[in-house]
Amino acid sequence: MSTHYDLRCRIGPQMGTLRVRGEIHIPVSQTKFLFVLNRGLKWKSVSQRVEDETHPVSLNRTDELVVPRFYNGDLWALETSTELETKQKQTIIEFEYSGQIHPPRKDSEMPQMGYIKRDFVELACYSAWYPVPLSMETYMSYQISLDGPSDWTWDANGECISTEASVWTWEQNRQVNDITLVGMPLHDAHIDSESFFWGTKSMVGSQKVFDKDIRKLREMLEEWLGPRGTEAPLRFVITPRQQGGAYARAGMVIVGGGYPTETSLRNAVLQAICHEICHDWFCKASPMTYDNWVDEALAEFCSTHIVNDYVGDDFLTSRIEKARDQLEKAGDLPSIRSLVRDKDESYAAFYFRGFLLLNEVADSGEIADFRKVIGEFARMCTQSESITSDMFLDLIQKKLGKKPRSMMENWLDHSGKGIPE
Structure with missing residues (x-):
C-alpha cells in the first residue's frame, strides 16, 4: 500500500x-x-x-x-x-x-x-x-x-x-x-558542493578525509550493482546524536556522531560507509517481515567485498572471522525466518549469520558467478516496488541451480548456535 x-x-x-x-x-x-x-x-x-x-x-x-x-x-x-x-x-x-x-x-x-x-x-x-x-x-x-x-x-x-x-x-x-x-x-x-558531508562545521571537518574514498567506492558499487535506487545525490548528514548509529534514506545517510578517523579503523569505517550506501539498492525489503535479512545481509556482503577489492589487506577474511566470532558470542539464536528487524536477536542473525550464509554460497561455486547474480538482483530491486527473500532465492535457483538454493533454505531455517553443520 x-x-x-x-x-x-x-x-x-x-x-x-x-x-x-x-x-x-x-x-x-x-x-x-x-x-x-x-x-x-x-x-x-x-x-x-x-x-x-x-x-x-x-x-x-x-x-x-x-x-x-x-x-x-x-x-x-x-x-x-x-x-x-x-x-x-x-x-x-x-x-x-x-x-x-x-x-x-x-x-x-x-x-x-x-x-x-x-x-x-x-x-x-x-x-x-x-x-x-x-x-x-x-x-x-x-x-x-x-x-x-x-x-x-x-x-x-x-x-x-x-x-x-x-x-x-x-x-x-x-x-x-x-x-x-x-x-x-x-x-x-x-556547505561544500564538493563534499559528501553535511552538518555543523565542528563535526564535519574531520569527516572530509573520507570524501575521496566515498567517491571511488560509490563508483565501484555502481559498476557492480548498477545505478543506485534513487536519483538523489549521495550525502552523509553528521548529527550531534551519540547513540543509535546510522540509517539510510534515499541517498541520505544520517550518522550519529560521525565516523572515527583513526588510521587503525579506516578499513572498518569504509565498510560501514559502504554498508549504508548499499541500502540504496536493497532497502525495499520490509523490516516488518523476515525478508529484511536480504537488505542487511546483502548490504554487509557487498560492502565487505567492495572494500576488500579497494584496500586489499585480506579484509574479507578478517570480516568473515569477525562475523563468526560475533555469531558465536550471540549464543542461541532463532532462525532468520522467524525474526523481524525489531527483535533483539535479528542483528546477529541478519548481519552475521546472513553475511556468512552469502559467503558460504559464494565459496560453494565460482565467486565471480555469484557476484554477477548479486548485481542482477540489485538491478531487479531498484525496479521493484518491494523485494522479498523468495525473489532472491528464485533468482539464485534460476542462475546457479537448486543446490545453492537448498543450502540457503537450510541456513534460513537454522536455529541455535552458530551456523548449520
Whole structure:
C-alpha cells in the first residue's frame, strides 16, 4: 500500500516546538487505519475529506497491536464513516497537531533518534514526528513545506524545489519508507558542493578525509550493482546524536556522531560507509517481515567485498572471522525466518549469520558467478516496488541451480548456535 503525504510544518528550534497541518492520501477505500505519533504531539483536529466536504472521524489511542520498539510514540486507531466507503477510490485524511518531540521512555532502552534543539533538528520515523503507518511496508511519496528560522538551513530525503521566503519545500515522487528532515543554524553549517558531508562545521571537518574514498567506492558499487535506487545525490548528514548509529534514506545517510578517523579503523569505517550506501539498492525489503535479512545481509556482503577489492589487506577474511566470532558470542539464536528487524536477536542473525550464509554460497561455486547474480538482483530491486527473500532465492535457483538454493533454505531455517553443520 502506497500513500501520499502533504505536510505543512512550522519548527521552532529555540522552544523545541513543532506544528503540522497536512493530508494523507491513501489509495484504498477502507474505514480503519493505524498510525503512530510521538507522545509529545497532541492532535488538534482530524477529519476525512470526501470531494469538497469534510466529515468527522473517530480517533482513539489503542493497544490492539504492539508498537515496534524503534517507533517512539503511541498507537492511534482512526476510523472513518462506513457509509462514505464507496464514494471515492481513495481515503483522504486531514489533520493538525502540535507539541514537542518527547524522548523514548527510560524503560525502553532505546536511544533518542529524533529531537528539535537550538543547534540541530533530526526527525525521522523513529521519533514519529508525522503519523507513521504502523507497517513499514507502507511506502509513501510526499511534499513538505517547512517554515523555520530564516537563519537556518535544512535538508530532507526528497528534492528541494523551493526556499523562497524562508519556506523550504521538498518533493519525493518515488516511493520511500520514511520522511526524514534535518536542520541547523546557517552560521554553523558546513556547505561544500564538493563534499559528501553535511552538518555543523565542528563535526564535519574531520569527516572530509573520507570524501575521496566515498567517491571511488560509490563508483565501484555502481559498476557492480548498477545505478543506485534513487536519483538523489549521495550525502552523509553528521548529527550531534551519540547513540543509535546510522540509517539510510534515499541517498541520505544520517550518522550519529560521525565516523572515527583513526588510521587503525579506516578499513572498518569504509565498510560501514559502504554498508549504508548499499541500502540504496536493497532497502525495499520490509523490516516488518523476515525478508529484511536480504537488505542487511546483502548490504554487509557487498560492502565487505567492495572494500576488500579497494584496500586489499585480506579484509574479507578478517570480516568473515569477525562475523563468526560475533555469531558465536550471540549464543542461541532463532532462525532468520522467524525474526523481524525489531527483535533483539535479528542483528546477529541478519548481519552475521546472513553475511556468512552469502559467503558460504559464494565459496560453494565460482565467486565471480555469484557476484554477477548479486548485481542482477540489485538491478531487479531498484525496479521493484518491494523485494522479498523468495525473489532472491528464485533468482539464485534460476542462475546457479537448486543446490545453492537448498543450502540457503537450510541456513534460513537454522536455529541455535552458530551456523548449520
